[in-house]
Amino acid sequence: MPNCKFTLGAADIVVDDHAVHLGIRQNSNNEYKERINERCQKGLNAFYAMVGLGVKPAGLNPLTSTKLYKKIIVPTTLYGCELWNDVTQSDINTITRHQHTIVKKDSRLPCSNAIRYM
Numbered sequence: 001m002p003n004c005k006f007t008l009g010a011a012d013i014v015v016d017d018h019a020v021h022l023g024i025r026q027n028s029n030n031e032y033k034e035r036i037n038e039r040c041q042k043g044l045n046a047f048y049a050m051v052g053l054g055v056k057p058a059g060l061n062p063l064t065s066t067k068l069y070k071k072i073i074v075p076t077t078l079y080g081c082e083l084w085n086d087v088t089q090s091d092i093n094t095i096t097r098h099q100h101t102i103v104k105k106d107s108r109l110p111c112s113n114a115i116r117y118m
Contacts, residue, residue: 017029022080023079023080024079024080024083025038026083032084032086032087032088032091033090033091033094035080035084036084036087036091036094036095037094039076039077039078039079039080039081040077040094040095040098042076042077042079043073043074043076043077043098043102044098044101044102046072046073046076046077047073047102047105047106050068050072050073062107065106065107069102069103069106073102074099077095077098077099
């Protein structure tokens, strides 16, 4: 709709290719890469916010640290994921890498070490 022009009274209505509803960015082309990257960044921000509040991963019991991860960071990262109906393997890999990075930081492991699947 780039050639459409709408007015309401004397005001022009701007036509945009995206909208934000309940904090979830919806694109007209239904690409999820940008949304997934945004959610991963919000999850990382949630982790750093916990660390900034004095929740130091090295000072916590590993079970407590895991509970905080599951109750704060995972929901923050996956908020709105029910709208991602055509996710590619690349998008899944992005989320997996993001989660591995946070778990490594939380466990005080070097982020350059690979996590191998059994």
